[in-house]
Amino acid sequence: MSTLVISEPVGRAWAHIMESYSPATIEFAGTLIVQLIFFWVPCVIYMSLDALFPRFSERHKIQPAPKQPTRSEILDCFSVVLKNQVISTALHGLMIYISTLAGKGAFRVDASIPTMHEIIRDLFISLLLREALFYYSHRVLHHPRLYPKIHKIHHRFTAPVALAAQYAHPIEQIVANILPITIPPQLLNSHILTFWIFMAYELIETTTVHSGYDFFLNAAKMHDLHHEKFLIYFGAIGVLDWFHGTDGSKMAAKRKAKGSAAVGKGVSEDRNGSVVKGDKSD
Numbered sequence: 001m002s003t004l005v006i007s008e009p010v011g012r013a014w015a016h017i018m019e020s021y022s023p024a025t026i027e028f029a030g031t032l033i034v035q036l037i038f039f040w041v042p043c044v045i046y047m048s049l050d051a052l053f054p055r056f057s058e059r060h061k062i063q064p065a066p067k068q069p070t071r072s073e074i075l076d077c078f079s080v081v082l083k084n085q086v087i088s089t090a091l092h093g094l095m096i097y098i099s100t101l102a103g104k105g106a107f108r109v110d111a112s113i114p115t116m117h118e119i120i121r122d123l124f125i126s127l128l129l130r131e132a133l134f135y136y137s138h139r140v141l142h143h144p145r146l147y148p149k150i151h152k153i154h155h156r157f158t159a160p161v162a163l164a165a166q167y168a169h170p171i172e173q174i175v176a177n178i179l180p181i182t183i184p185p186q187l188l189n190s191h192i193l194t195f196w197i198f199m200a201y202e203l204i205e206t207t208t209v210h211s212g213y214d215f216f217l218n219a220a221k222m223h224d225l226h227h228e229k230f231l232i233y234f235g236a237i238g239v240l241d242w243f244h245g246t247d248g249s250k251m252a253a254k255r256k257a258k259g260s261a262a263v264g265k266g267v268s269e270d271r272n273g274s275v276v277k278g279d280k281s282d
């Protein structure tokens with residue numbers, strides 16, 4: 001199927017939307033729709049597997065049944081995630097209001113549709129920038145002063161489920177979850193359609209890596225291990241973990257050499273949830 005066959009109907013539909021609504025309304029409503037579909041649908045699919053296909057679910061769960069969260073923990077997770085999404089949607093509305101007053105929107109919302117070349121280029125650069133923003137903000141959140149007040153909440157789920165992707169302190173939700181996804185396309189002056197594609201991908205990625213399942217060539221393995229062991233795999237792609245020596249193989253070798261459960265910069269927790277300071281030597 002040629003690009004033209006896809007882009008013509010998309011172009012017509014997009015032109016119709018642009019004629020019918022203001023750029024502010026399109027940015028606000030479109031972003032909310034992307035969040036609702038690409039976060040909640042994967043969550044429902046992943047989290048219903050256990051009830052619908054228990055044997056299949058058990059075969060593919062990374063961590064064993066006794067470590068999985070209880071029903072009341074999942075209900076608490078649901079209310080925290082809902083609160084976070086209300087806060088981030090309200091903040092997005094406020095940002096759009098301010099940028100409308102300033103006469104310049106955060107994203108490019110116009111009648112044109114981006115070319116395939118522009119979309120791929122922006123997605124690739126955004127992916128790398130997001131990795132850097134997420135990795136370093138995540139490492140900062142493991143600082144002994146910040147961890148107990150902020151990031152400890154996200155680490156409540158040592159065996160995560162998809163919904164736990166946004167189970168976080170509101171500061172973490174903004175600094176580590178929202179800004180690393182929204183800043184890169186804004187820096188690139190990306191088209192709003194490119195931003196929505198990027199956001200949809202990142203939401204599927206975060207629900208998948210928190211799902212607790214070994215699907216998509218065990219894509220969740222690294223972040224699942226971060227939830228279980230705390231001081232390894234701070235990033236999403238793995239490039240910066242390799243660069244900084246926080247990938248699993250190097251950390252396992254250090255742990256073996258030092259005979260310690262908490263190796264690496266920052267803090268982790270012991271089995272009772274008490275904060276344990278990591279080794280500062282790396």
Ligand SMILES: [Zn+2]
Pocket residue numbers: 154165210223227
């Ligand atoms: Zn996580």
Ligand SMILES: [Zn+2]
Pocket residue numbers: 138142151155226230
């Ligand atoms: Zn962490």
